[in-house]
Amino acid sequence: MPRILWSVGATVLAIPALAHNVTILSDAPVNQEIAGLLVWVLVFSVIVFGVVAGALAYTVWKFRARPGDDELPPQVHGNDRMEIVWTLIPLLIVMVLFVLTAQTLVKLKRPVAGAMVVEATGWQFWWDFQYPDEGLRTAGELVIPVGQTVEVRITSGDVIHSFWPPSLTGKADAIPGEVNRLQFLATKPGNYYGYCAELCGDSHANMRFRILALERQDYDRFVETYRAYTAPEPISPLEAQGKELFDAQCAACHTVKGTTARGVIGPDLSLFGLRTTLGSGVWENTPENLKRWIRDSAAMKPGSKMPAFPQLSDADLEALTAYLYSLKLDGFDFAQLPRY
Numbered sequence: 579m580p581r582i583l584w585s586v587g588a589t590v591l592a593i594p595a596l597a598h599n600v601t602i603l604s605d606a607p608v609n610q611e612i613a614g615l616l617v618w619v620l621v622f623s624v625i626v627f628g629v630v631a632g633a634l635a636y637t638v639w640k641f642r643a644r645p646g647d648d649e650l651p652p653q654v655h656g657n658d659r660m661e662i663v664w665t666l667i668p669l670l671i672v673m674v675l676f677v678l679t680a681q682t683l684v685k686l687k688r689p690v691a692g693a694m695v696v697e698a699t700g701w702q703f704w705w706d707f708q709y710p711d712e713g714l715r716t717a718g719e720l721v722i723p724v725g726q727t728v729e730v731r732i733t734s735g736d737v738i739h740s741f742w743p744p745s746l747t748g749k750a751d752a753i754p755g756e757v758n759r760l761q762f763l764a765t766k767p768g769n770y771y772g773y774c775a776e777l778c779g780d781s782h783a784n785m786r787f788r789i790l791a792l793e794r795q796d797y798d799r800f801v802e803t804y805r806a807y808t809a810p811e812p813i814s815p816l817e818a819q820g821k822e823l824f825d826a827q828c829a830a831c832h833t834v835k836g837t838t839a840r841g842v843i844g845p846d847l848s849l850f851g852l853r854t855t856l857g858s859g860v861w862e863n864t865p866e867n868l869k870r871w872i873r874d875s876a877a878m879k880p881g882s883k884m885p886a887f888p889q890l891s892d893a894d895l896e897a898l899t900a901y902l903y904s905l906k907l908d909g910f911d912f913a914q915l916p917r918y
């Protein structure tokens with residue numbers, strides 16, 4: 579019996595520590611705030627549990643039937659003082675939690691002036707990111723600086739989606755014709771995972787994204803080089819053949835900065851060679867996956883709006899792959915970022 583009590587006690591005591599680890603997926607301010615609230619809730623829960631379970635155990639022990647106890651014990655009916663106390667205490671606890679929660683809410687919702695603005699548009703089944711102040715655009719992977727509050731203005735081009743990078747902040751719905759704002763800050767460089775959090779069709783579960791937080795100087799260098807960037811000229815016959823195929827078959831839907839490819843139906847592929855992922859955050863960006871994707875993306879990602887290209891030969895795929903991987907900025911490797 580005592581052993582069971584010990585393990586129950588140890589479990590109860592371990593809960594706050596556990597919750598702490600689970601909630602703080604990163605040390606982003608939002609998660610810190612929410613973890614702080616959770617600790618209060620847990621402390622109260624443990625106290626209430628201790629008092630109630632203790633009183634119960636005491637009563638059961640103290641007023642147990644003893645040999646020879648044949649008569650009914652004295653009967654009581656109601657106890658005003660106790661009833662008032664056990665109404666007031668929970669009321670007080672709820673009020674304390676309310677005030678703490680309201681404080682956190684106000685703090686988290688207060689807009690920070692001078693935030694960097696990014697526009698995120700959800701499409702079935704990928705995210706388009708535009709940086710209006712920088713005049714840049716990426717898809718599937720949002721690049722931000724560390725230590726700078728970012729305001730993401732979220733909308734949708736088709737159905738309702740929801741933008742959710744859990745280790746940085748909460749979610750906000752992406753609704754056609756409306757803009758929802760979400761502000762957050764990354765405190766350390768890394769690759770933060772994001773998800774679509776609103777059922778939006780066949781590949782809802784495959785609609786992910788990444789937020790790549792870079793040190794300030796790396797971010798500035800990224801912006802500078804990307805601004806000046808135009809797709810490099812093909813340096814081999816293979817790449818040249820890939821570019822030709824791309825311009826003929828893919829340019830209607832995809833943009834490659836500095837070329838005649840200016841389509842906006844699909845993701846911007848200007849920096850495809852830098853991408854850590856393919857198919858909006860789902861598959862590793864490898865040549866095998868890329869070839870499979872181009873041949874029949876819907877076979878990998880049900881409901882994909884990109885048509886299949888069964889007519890392309892293996893050599894064509896090889897050429898397209900060579901061309902797409904040539905599209906990158908020198909001196910960046912996002913695959914090295916720690917993942918959160």
Ligand code: HEC
Binds near residue numbers: 843858883
């Ligand atoms: C009719 C428009 C259309 C055409 C034509 C088209 N694509 Fe796409 N492409 C899309 C859409 C839409 C997506 C996003 C699909 C998704 O992730 O759900 C996409 C996604 C991609 C991706 C993955 C991008 C990412 O963000 O991970 C690559 C790579 C790609 N297309 C390459 C090509 C190539 C190469 C061709 C030509 C052979 C081509 N596309 C032709 C519409 C098109």
Ligand SMILES: [Cu+2]
Binds near residue numbers: 700738740774775
């Ligand atoms: Cu979605």
